[in-house]
Amino acid sequence: MADVAWLIPLLPFVAFAINGVFGRKYLKKHTGLVANAGVLGALVVSVALFITQLDHAEPQSVTLWTWAVSGDFALDIALRVDALTLVMLLVVTSVSFMVHVYSIGYMDHDPGFWRFFTYLPLFVFAMIMLVMANNLLVLFVFWEAVGLCSYLLIGFWFERQSASAAAIKAFLTNRIGDVGFLIGLLLAWYVFGTLDYDEIFAQAPAIAAATPGMLTVICLLLFVGAMGKSAQFPLHVWLPDAMEGPTPVSALIHAATMVTAGVYMVARFNPLYVLTPNAMVVVAIVGAFTALFAATIGLAQNDIKRVLAYSTVSQLGLMFMALGVGAFAAAIFHLATHAFFKGLLFLGSGSVIHGTNEEQDMQRMGGLFGKMPVTGSTYIIGGLALSGIIPLAGFWSKDELLGATLLAGGMGYLLYALGALASFLTAVYTFRMIFLTFFGKTRMETERFSHVHESPHVMTLPLIVLAVGAALAGFVGVPPEHGLIHNYLHDTFIAAELAGLVHKPSTTFVLGVMAVSTLIALFGILIAYSVYMRGLPAPEAVAGRVRPLHTLLVNKYFLDDFYDTVLAGGTRGVGWLFAWFDLNIVDGLVNLIGLVVSGVGGGLRRMQTGRLENYAFSVVLGTALVLAFYIIMVR
Amino acid sequence: MIIPALEYYLVLGAALFIIGLLGVLVRRNLLIVFMSIELILLGANVTFVGFAVALDNMLGQAFVIFSLTVAAAEAAVGLAIIVALSRHRDTLNVDEINTLKG
Numbered sequence: 001m002a003d004v005a006w007l008i009p010l011l012p013f014v015a016f017a018i019n020g021v022f023g024r025k026y027l028k029k030h031t032g033l034v035a036n037a038g039v040l041g042a043l044v045v046s047v048a049l050f051i052t053q054l055d056h057a058e059p060q061s062v063t064l065w066t067w068a069v070s071g072d073f074a075l076d077i078a079l080r081v082d083a084l085t086l087v088m089l090l091v092v093t094s095v096s097f098m099v100h101v102y103s104i105g106y107m108d109h110d111p112g113f114w115r116f117f118t119y120l121p122l123f124v125f126a127m128i129m130l131v132m133a134n135n136l137l138v139l140f141v142f143w144e145a146v147g148l149c150s151y152l153l154i155g156f157w158f159e160r161q162s163a164s165a166a167a168i169k170a171f172l173t174n175r176i177g178d179v180g181f182l183i184g185l186l187l188a189w190y191v192f193g194t195l196d197y198d199e200i201f202a203q204a205p206a207i208a209a210a211t212p213g214m215l216t217v218i219c220l221l222l223f224v225g226a227m228g229k230s231a232q233f234p235l236h237v238w239l240p241d242a243m244e245g246p247t248p249v250s251a252l253i254h255a256a257t258m259v260t261a262g263v264y265m266v267a268r269f270n271p272l273y274v275l276t277p278n279a280m281v282v283v284a285i286v287g288a289f290t291a292l293f294a295a296t297i298g299l300a301q302n303d304i305k306r307v308l309a310y311s312t313v314s315q316l317g318l319m320f321m322a323l324g325v326g327a328f329a330a331a332i333f334h335l336a337t338h339a340f341f342k343g344l345l346f347l348g349s350g351s352v353i354h355g356t357n358e359e360q361d362m363q364r365m366g367g368l369f370g371k372m373p374v375t376g377s378t379y380i381i382g383g384l385a386l387s388g389i390i391p392l393a394g395f396w397s398k399d400e401l402l403g404a405t406l407l408a409g410g411m412g413y414l415l416y417a418l419g420a421l422a423s424f425l426t427a428v429y430t431f432r433m434i435f436l437t438f439f440g441k442t443r444m445e446t447e448r449f450s451h452v453h454e455s456p457h458v459m460t461l462p463l464i465v466l467a468v469g470a471a472l473a474g475f476v477g478v479p480p481e482h483g484l485i486h487n488y489l490h491d492t493f494i495a496a497e498l499a500g501l502v503h504k505p506s507t508t509f510v511l512g513v514m515a516v517s518t519l520i521a522l523f524g525i526l527i528a529y530s531v532y533m534r535g536l537p538a539p540e541a542v543a544g545r546v547r548p549l550h551t552l553l554v555n556k557y558f559l560d561d562f563y564d565t566v567l568a569g570g571t572r573g574v575g576w577l578f579a580w581f582d583l584n585i586v587d588g589l590v591n592l593i594g595l596v597v598s599g600v601g602g603g604l605r606r607m608q609t610g611r612l613e614n615y616a617f618s619v620v621l622g623t624a625l626v627l628a629f630y631i632i633m634v635r
Numbered sequence: 636m637i638i639p640a641l642e643y644y645l646v647l648g649a650a651l652f653i654i655g656l657l658g659v660l661v662r663r664n665l666l667i668v669f670m671s672i673e674l675i676l677l678g679a680n681v682t683f684v685g686f687a688v689a690l691d692n693m694l695g696q697a698f699v700i701f702s703l704t705v706a707a708a709e710a711a712v713g714l715a716i717i718v719a720l721s722r723h724r725d726t727l728n729v730d731e732i733n734t735l736k737g
Contacts, residue, residue, distance in 0.1 A: 612729075613660045620656060 177228015184221030226262030247350030284324020326501025427524025644685020
């Protein structure tokens with residue numbers, strides 16, 4: 001059955017090729033159908049493949065062809081099929097398909113319709129190849145390819161200055177991470193002599209024993225790449241700006257799939273990471289800090305999509321925190337549930353924006369629930385799942401990764417505190433967003449409010465499907481630590497267990513963590529209700545009480561300004577300096593050489609008078625000099 | 636008969652040569668330039684004579700007769716050209732006689 005694995009990436013690619021070649025002139029609106037068919041095909045094959053491997057997913061690799069051979073080193077283009085890949089494939093293809101369906105409605109009036117449905121399957125193809133890659137180089141190639149698709153789609157409405165700037169910002173920020181990734185890749189090749197996953201994993205213990213520092217460096221460099229792609233502090237700045245792209249893109253690329261590539265990558269290299277505790281600590285701390293950091297910013301944003309963007313950064317931070325304490329299965333579990341409920345929330349926000357005629361500022365919404373019941377109720381389900389309310393998907397996964405930090409002991413208690421605080425803030429900002437958008441008295445002009453309408457079925461249907469996913473996806477992880485997904489991924493993450501990073505919690509412990517998490521989430525929702533529905537205390541009063549903090553949060557800790565003035569400004573300054581050096585010193589030298597030559601030439605030209613007597617004189621002079629020389633020397 | 640030392644011959648020859656040379660370089664009139672060339676030849680001839688006396692070798696004297704003959708022939712041809720030229724161009728200024736110059 002793994003023989004047909006090549007169909008999974010091929011079908012979206014074919015859809016991309018067809019739409020790219022024929023879309024503009026011939027297919028036009030039909031590009032939507034072509035793209036949907038391609039992605040649906042990939043989904044069907046993935047599900048079929050999953051079913052055949054349901055009991056036991058033995059890692060297999062299907063070699064398509066050999067790309068390059070150099071001495072002992074051979075580079076195969078191979079597709080890997082194992083438990084982790086299959087889980088990722090299911091998540092990617094199912095969310096992709098929902099987003100594709102939704103986009104037919106959302107992009108309906110857009111003149112770039114065919115272009116949109118060319119880029120989107122291309123992204124799906126690249127993302128599928130990323131998770132199916134069987135060696136680091138192929139992973140890197142498609143790592144860059146999804147980055148390219150992200151760039152193209154953020155800048156989809158490139159006629160808007162802000163969109164093209166956001167696209168460039170995303171690309172450049174990712175480039176910083178990718179440099180780390182690339183150096184890590186080259187080091188891995190240098191140390192292991194191969195880029196194939198299985199061969200690297202097989203050699204890892206020996207290398208760890210011989211040169212532990214080298215392995216740590218490799219893991220950290222790969223993690224730098226993950227920080228860029230998965231928007232971890234301090235490389236998170238591109239993700240909120242990426243919301244300039246069309247909302248389905250935000251849902252698919254910047255919430256559900258591409259940004260989780262970093263999490264996937266670290267999880268994939270779990271046999272390496274468990275051998276370097278130092279790298280693990282860095283991963284955990286960066287993740288936990290980002291989770292809290294982004295959650296605080298999310299509290300003070302007014303753009304509905306930006307709140308979700310910071311929420312995504314925060315949730316990705318939680319996943320990295322779990323990876324850092326060795327709870328790989330919990331991280332992948334949260335990745336999967338997050339894909340559903342965050343995809344749902346983004347598509348829901350898109351539906352709101354669509355229904356309110358391009359309004360994104362939550363301060364100018366309110367009371368939309370009556371007008372958009374389907375969007376509203378699915379949105380609330382997504383919000384509850386994000387906040388971690390039992391029994392929705394987010395509860396099970398978030399609870400498990402919080403519990404894993406506690407079990408890790410030592411630094412784990414600090415991580416748990418950060419994570420729990422982030423979860424509390426998550427509940428607050430999520431319900432702040434829900435209350436501001438859907439409830440209370442509307443703050444829209446009466447004229448505009450009367451035009452608010454529910455989105456068409458092609459958009460609400462994916463919302464309902466994803467809401468079901470957001471509600472039920474958590475049950476694959478029930479009971480905690482022994483759910484379907486844990487058993488399925490058990491062999492993939494066996495290294496963590498062998499390294500003693502997996503702790504079997506007691507039932508009391510699990511129930512205790514659950515109770516605390518639930519209380520935290522409920523308390524957060526209560527506060528949001530009190531402040532934003534009842535005005536006790538009024539939001540303005542709260543903001544006034546902590547004015548400096550509020551200013552800090554509204555301005556995102558001034559980090560963007562810092563980057564803009566110090567990093568971008570510094571780069572511009574250095575560029576200016578180099579330009580000056582080039583114009584004056586380098587060009588100056590060249591000009592000087594030219595001047596000297598032309599000056600000497602001008603001087604010498606005067607000797608070529610064309611007057612015979614001058615020439616005769618120089619002949620005489622020369623003869624006299626030769627004679628004088630001869631006389632003096634011979635004497 | 637008192638025979639002057641070789642140095643006198645050589646200094647006289649060199650003086651004639653330099654005078655002729657400067658005349659060729661400095662003067663513009665073709666006739667004067669022509670005369671200066673004759674002076675250069677004479678300077679060479681005086682040197683010949685001087686060495687012939689000093690070395691007591693008559694070959695130098697004979698060579699001077701030869702070169703004087705050639706100089707006379709050359710003077711005849713050159714003067715004829717100059718006469719023709721002055722008739723044709725109404726000038727003997729070498730700066731103006733430049734028709735063949737590229």
